[in-house]
Amino acid sequence: MPIAEPASAVPALEVVDLRKTYASGVQALKGVSLQVAQGDFFALLGPNGAGKSTLIGILSSLVNPTAGDARVFGLSIHADRGGVMREIGLVPQEINFNQFETPFEICVNVAGFYGIPRSVARPRAEKYLNELRIWDKAFQATRMMSGGMKRRLMIARAMMNEPRLLILDEPTAGVDIEIRRSMWHFITGINRAGTTVILTTHYLEEAEKLCRNIAIIDHGEIIENTSMRRLLSKLDVQSFVLDVTGLGDALPELAGVKPTRIDGQTLEVEVPSSHDINSLFAALTAQGITVTSMRNKTNRLEELFVRLIDRNSDRVPHE
Amino acid sequence: MNDAAREPLTTPVVYTGAPRVRANLVALGTITRREVHRVMRIWTQTLVPPAITMTLYFVIFGKVIGSRIGTIEGGFSYMQYIVPGLVMMSIINNCYSNITSSFFGSKFGHYVEEMLASPMPSWVVLTGYVAGAVTRGIVVGVIVLGIALSFTSLHLAHPLVAVTTVLLGATIFSLAGFINAMFAKRFDDIAIVPTFVLQPLTYLGGVFYSINMLGSPWREVSKVNPILYMVNAFRYGILGASDVPVWMAYAVMLAFVVALGTVALWLLRRGVGLRS
Numbered sequence: 098m099p100i101a102e103p104a105s106a107v108p109a110l111e112v113v114d115l116r117k118t119y120a121s122g123v124q125a126l127k128g129v130s131l132q133v134a135q136g137d138f139f140a141l142l143g144p145n146g147a148g149k150s151t152l153i154g155i156l157s158s159l160v161n162p163t164a165g166d167a168r169v170f171g172l173s174i175h176a177d178r179g180g181v182m183r184e185i186g187l188v189p190q191e192i193n194f195n196q197f198e199t200p201f202e203i204c205v206n207v208a209g210f211y212g213i214p215r216s217v218a219r220p221r222a223e224k225y226l227n228e229l230r231i232w233d234k235a236f237q238a239t240r241m242m243s244g245g246m247k248r249r250l251m252i253a254r255a256m257m258n259e260p261r262l263l264i265l266d267e268p269t270a271g272v273d274i275e276i277r278r279s280m281w282h283f284i285t286g287i288n289r290a291g292t293t294v295i296l297t298t299h300y301l302e303e304a305e306k307l308c309r310n311i312a313i314i315d316h317g318e319i320i321e322n323t324s325m326r327r328l329l330s331k332l333d334v335q336s337f338v339l340d341v342t343g344l345g346d347a348l349p350e351l352a353g354v355k356p357t358r359i360d361g362q363t364l365e366v367e368v369p370s371s372h373d374i375n376s377l378f379a380a381l382t383a384q385g386i387t388v389t390s391m392r393n394k395t396n397r398l399e400e401l402f403v404r405l406i407d408r409n410s411d412r413v414p415h416e
Numbered sequence: 417m418n419d420a421a422r423e424p425l426t427t428p429v430v431y432t433g434a435p436r437v438r439a440n441l442v443a444l445g446t447i448t449r450r451e452v453h454r455v456m457r458i459w460t461q462t463l464v465p466p467a468i469t470m471t472l473y474f475v476i477f478g479k480v481i482g483s484r485i486g487t488i489e490g491g492f493s494y495m496q497y498i499v500p501g502l503v504m505m506s507i508i509n510n511c512y513s514n515i516t517s518s519f520f521g522s523k524f525g526h527y528v529e530e531m532l533a534s535p536m537p538s539w540v541v542l543t544g545y546v547a548g549a550v551t552r553g554i555v556v557g558v559i560v561l562g563i564a565l566s567f568t569s570l571h572l573a574h575p576l577v578a579v580t581t582v583l584l585g586a587t588i589f590s591l592a593g594f595i596n597a598m599f600a601k602r603f604d605d606i607a608i609v610p611t612f613v614l615q616p617l618t619y620l621g622g623v624f625y626s627i628n629m630l631g632s633p634w635r636e637v638s639k640v641n642p643i644l645y646m647v648n649a650f651r652y653g654i655l656g657a658s659d660v661p662v663w664m665a666y667a668v669m670l671a672f673v674v675a676l677g678t679v680a681l682w683l684l685r686r687g688v689g690l691r692s
Contacts, residue, residue: 120692154692157529158532158533158691159529159533159691159692160692161691161692178535179436179535179537180535182533182534182535183535185533187533189529191526192526193525193527193529194525194527194530195522195525195527196525197457202450203530206450206530207530207534209442209443209449210446210447210531210534210535210536211439211443211535211536212435212436212438212439212440212442212443212535213439213442254530
């Protein structure tokens, strides 16, 4: 799904040794450095409390960093805050608009905060509210909208300054699959048109499907920063669930593959990445077992994510 | 959501010089418009209560009690004497409560983040909120003055003094309210200052009496109350009478504008109560 190759040597985002210690003493970021190329669709993943929202808060000027710098299209958050903000569109995790205003008012006002005159902002608001399929609610108070509509409104609002870097902090949390898919469609379209996208999400299937590059943050440190393809290639064993017929009481004998019987019609197999699936099917067929359907036990990225976080938890002492 | 037809997004303009000034003016106009729109949307909470309260003041203090007092300082009827103070009191209270409830509301509902995450400089945010609050203060002042004119006749002795005093007084209490809202963590915190500081200072600020009627040391103590200078400067603008020299009233008001404006801007730039 990811699209264009990075167009310029200047990264869309360059984070350099960014640190944040809150007044409570909690070290949310312990020297984070990473780069996101222009045009990228980048996943920033991590468990709750890992530091994702703090990092996004610093980029969007809502959190003051303790040390380090972040540059957006070459502009430093310290030297040119206004310039940085002009380049960024933010979709925050929590609903943060005035619930007594209408979506249209919210979008036009936010455009005004960016210095965009109302004559430009009005048609732009209509365009994005339409594209996100909430134009029919454009003049109703937002408190009357459903959760999915509110999430889409926050995306439309973030597009009002037509940012070159769009940061989405769990944009699809609590949204049903149909709306989630329509949001993916919109965001991939934006990315295709040239906007760099940074996505944080707990739906790892979403990250695997959409993103080209990935960083995993845990305990305020980047523990993995690579391309999605390279990361997924690290998965040495995949677990599949097979719906089968002809399964007897005894487990089938499968060379190099570890089977587990779930019930009379379901078999779970752990297949090393070096092992081909065809030989597995052949071995099952030879023992009178027919595979009627097959699926991954968990999402591939999810398996890797859990392993990386577990490994890091063993390394980092609990705070 | 037809991405096939999507046009590439425009490359952002580099905002320096005149475009940046224009952008800031658009942003300033947006906040001011939003604030004024809010005042008008909830007019039953913002415009009607001061009109009712002040009508009661005029009836009770001006008509019922005032008729027994007779004339006061400079030969004015008691009703005429209290009108400037009550108008100023309405302006001050409404500016303060407007900015505290609006700005604290934006913090409480987190939509202040829309402004914090935008390129707007701090002075635009502050000026926009102050402009909204001053507008409400002026609208309320005009309403109260209109009600007062149905009870008594007035003439504008010094219109320029009256107008500038209203603007300066409204700005001072808008700035003070903004600072209060920045520090406030709960709705209770924005009610404490009006109840325990603003109201006593207003009542003791020469709204209902001349400080020349007080003996020493209360006359001298009254002069540390900034509201005294606003009320008297406005009274000078309307009636031509004041307990304090008008130049001194201007000096005090300008000093407060500069001091409170500097503090509010510094707090906003530091993100006190806004950024973690």
